[in-house]
Amino acid sequence: MGSLNTTRIRAIREPGRYVDGDGLMLNVTKSGSKSWVMRIQKNGRRRDFGLGSLKDVTLSEARQLARDYRRMVKNGFDPIVERRRAASRMKTFREAAEAFFETNKPTWKNRKHRAQWMSTMEAYALPRLGDLVLADVDAPIICEVLDTIWLTKPETARRVRQRIGAVLDFAHSRGWRSREAPMRAVNKGLPKQPKQRGRFRAMPWQDVPAFVSQLEETESIGRLALRALVHTAARSGEIRGATWDEIDFGNRVWTVPAERMKAGKAHMVPLSLQAAQVFNRARELRIAGSNLVFPGQQPRKPLSDMTLLKILRDYQLPYTVHGFRSSFRDWAAEQSGLPGQVAEAALAHSIPNKTEAAYRRTNFLEKRRDLMQAWSEFLLMPWSEAEGKSDPDTSFSDFSHELN
Template identity: 55%
Template structure:
């Protein structure tokens, strides 16, 4: 039914209205009757070219006279720039997106082991989401707003944009679980409204394995903490962060093993590294640099007491040798050597690198330690680094 003047409805008419539809009282006030017979009031207002329907309550609890009064109050508030829905939400304790994001960050940061991730998680939202809709109530953050914030950096900063998308979604899902909004965002709809990104795979620049024996000779020509740590990275095929944060309590040099605890592993599970004789000799040499008799003491201490080496210390060691590759790239060097110069199976190399294997059959096989097989592999790798070749390890090119 249409509406042109105030007062089209009567209390009797409201009571008698049973057919699903919209019944106009005038001046934007409507009685809505649902398919199940439920009745409610809304007032339709228009401001700055934007039309909105604002609920005024159930008709079973709000009589016609009160509905008209509430409609008038809403129109007055809108006219002076007050958003009645936002005010109502604030009174109910519904946070803004900014406030919700900070709560999510506070609740989750204890479970994040990476300090850099803790800082970046919130800073990404502060840089790209908060300026767009940070002060909007979490209940009112909609797909168009999120899509526009993502679109601003979607092609220019694709990796950052993908992280932003995930973090916005986490905040929204949290708000749904807390009862601050009725539904999550329709992310598939947002994704379809964004341009297609061109996949760019960035690999760490690696020293070719053919250059490695000569590189090791140059590396060992002089001694510094950065060079010693870099040698450990190469001999163990570990990540530079795992080496820089290694403690004496993790090493068992008599058993020639290094047990990296789960909290320092990317995959979140303990990794046992079998140490070659060259690696054991290197760690024994590090005893000279040991500053305190504690299992928690760092094997490769930084200049400041109790502080680890920075990743740039290892990078600087390479730059001083005239190399442009990265310390992390030695894991690729190791993997390429296994694939192209040996007959060792690929899954053994993946286990040595502590990679998570998606194939369930291979993953089940890897649950066994495979320690002795990996010990043979790492011994062959260390020998290759020293310049040894031949034996039944090297597979000659056809």
């Protein structure tokens, strides 16, 4: 029988610890709050840990907990370690996803990827998985999440699948989950996705002058941005995120900072005379208070990627915005006469050979300046001259009735 009882506990007012027996104590603070404390000795080390507030844990419940913990110590377990382990195993998938995101976010140099990672999870994974304890996230539930988008949004679904697996493996590594992600079973439970044809489909390089000519007939921020993209062979995100402090009009160089580049390295883009004219026109239309070269409807936010794609769709063209980089690369290979390394440098492609990458010290800036000037001059040539060289099966002329 312990030394405490309900009447005595109610009467205690003085701060201090009041022993019930066998390591169980009632702790009373200066503010008058009362809680249970258990003292244990493990491997010669004495430690105290709380059992909860008196408001939540009665005297009889506290004694039962104390007995359970004493039995645990007798059997060779550390109650504090076991309690922490049990608490961690009660973590939800949402908590694990947020922890994974915060841990890995500093290593993701692509700002767009950082923004999309959690938004994608919130849209597709967390509504179903977020409140589940990690141990309950199994293959059937993951398949249930993916089934709704696996065939209709295949690329997004694959990303969600990968991110769910990464979160579960992260949780396993932290001891929050006893097993790794069941992705092999998930893959077996999903149907085969149809092959995506025409991904990053590129306009034949011979047809690009005709398209640029049509772009120039009507002016908008979106069309200016697309013209700049074609002239510079830049990625959509690089163009849409361009700021005025990146443009050196005197030297005709646009320097894209490392944090906006796919490879994580700053990239200098020599501007042809024609490209510089596009940027100058954008400067004439500059909105006060915005540092973006091509702002969206909200001046301090960039154009959406769909703005540029919509221009192609309005012409009923089956090409992608990213495909203009391929158009440029094909033209450079067939028409420029310059080494392929120069065109690859213009596209800011990483060097796959690590040894070559370690020894290459040049960025071919002056050769790229000549290359980009030749490309712009080709773009503004009478397009009928280029059209005659096109493959008749894929020619821009097939769609010319949409442009007239």
